[in-house]
Amino acid sequence: MQLIKFETHDQASAWIADQIISSLIKNPNLILCMASGDTPAKVCEHLVSKLIEGKTDYSKLFFLGLDEWYGIGPEDTGSCAFSFYQRLINPLGLQKDRYHFFNALSDDPASECKKMDDLIEEKGGIDFMLVGVGMNGHIGFNEPGTPFDIKSHIIDLDEITINVGQKYFSEAKKLEKGITIGLGHLLNSKTVIVQANGIKKAEIINRTVNDDINESLPSSVIRLHTNGFLVLDHAAASLIEE
Ligand code: F6R
Numbered sequence: 001m002q003l004i005k006f007e008t009h010d011q012a013s014a015w016i017a018d019q020i021i022s023s024l025i026k027n028p029n030l031i032l033c034m035a036s037g038d039t040p041a042k043v044c045e046h047l048v049s050k051l052i053e054g055k056t057d058y059s060k061l062f063f064l065g066l067d068e069w070y071g072i073g074p075e076d077t078g079s080c081a082f083s084f085y086q087r088l089i090n091p092l093g094l095q096k097d098r099y100h101f102f103n104a105l106s107d108d109p110a111s112e113c114k115k116m117d118d119l120i121e122e123k124g125g126i127d128f129m130l131v132g133v134g135m136n137g138h139i140g141f142n143e144p145g146t147p148f149d150i151k152s153h154i155i156d157l158d159e160i161t162i163n164v165g166q167k168y169f170s171e172a173k174k175l176e177k178g179i180t181i182g183l184g185h186l187l188n189s190k191t192v193i194v195q196a197n198g199i200k201k202a203e204i205i206n207r208t209v210n211d212d213i214n215e216s217l218p219s220s221v222i223r224l225h226t227n228g229f230l231v232l233d234h235a236a237a238s239l240i241e242e
Contacts, residue, residue, distance in 0.1 A: 001228040003209065003240075009197040009233040010042055016130060016193055016231060017046035021056055023128050023191065028057060031120075031127045033064040033181060034088075035140060036080035037168075039132035039195050044087035051092065062123060063094060064116075065101035066131060067140040067180035069165065069173075070154055073105050078169035102152075102179045109179055113152035116181060126181075126189040133196045136160040137204050137219040139186065141178030144216050148224070150182035183221050192228045194219060202239040205232060209240050 006012035020043075024030045034040055051058050065084050074081035081101045089099055100119055106112045120126060131139050136158050138144065143158040155178055157165070162175045186192055196205050208219040208230065222228045 001223045001225055001230060003237075004229055004231045005234065005237045006232070007234050012195065012197065012231050012233050013040075013042035014046045016040075016043045016195060017050055019191070019193065020047055020128060020130070021050055021054070024056060024058060024061060027127060028060045029062070030060075031062050031064065031123045031125070033066055033126045033129045033185075033189070034084075035066045035131045036083040036087075037132045039197060040130055041083075041087065043130060043195070048088065048091045058092060061094070061098065063088060063099040064120070064126065064181070065099070066129075067178055068102045068104035069175055070104050070109060070177035070179045072173070072175075074101070076169070078165075078173060079104070104179055109154040109177075112179060113154065116152040117185075120181075120185060126185055127191065129186055129189040129192045131186070131192070131194055133194060133201060133204055133208065133219045134158075134161055135164050135200070135204060137208065137217045139183065139194070139218045139221065141180035142183050142218045143178075144218060146183060146215060146218055148187065148215055148221050149184040151184050152179070152181050154179045183218060186221060187225060189225075190227060192222060192225050193231050194222045194229070195231045196236040197233040199235040199238065201236040205230070205236050206239040206241060 068080045072079045102112050157178050165175050213220040
């Protein structure tokens, strides 16, 4: 894993967007998987404007949504799908055959997970993953204790995730389970960026870098990835003990 620090979140986000674009230029069939949440919002802004202004061909790009609150539909402004549509799918005009999200309203989550795993396999694996870090070290909805080799799964959310997750919703929401691409897919992905910004992430980032690599700290998985990057702004990097 490589640790890369930028002064600002905007600089970090612009750099990440450039990495995605150069991967796409090298491989026009890029399979890109991204988290929602606050962290990658600026990457999406840069990505959309750079792709459009640079006239980059993204007609073969395929996008995967990393995760979803189980039981929450895409029309809910707090859902992951809603933000994927707002940030990428609609601005880039991606057609239905160019992206896939979990259907979190399905009453058969196991088959949703199989659908995702089969699709990833059929596409030859994920090329580029961009994920955030939860306050408890989760990645996607791979909560503390999740095996590093797990594929897509449904999971009971950690209390911290349930509480922090309220920030995405306009009114109090009963959040219980998440459906997510697993850490096994992350380890198999050709490139992985874990991004974090802000002082509130500084402590979990220090643990990500310095604690033992352990399933009780999902974000530590990035240190096992030979083409993994931890990309931080100054504040998120500020508590890293050298
Ligand atoms: C959301 C997701 C989560 C977030 C994490 C950080 O799709 O996968 O794991 O990346 O909770 O959230 P933010 O970016 O809002 O701090």
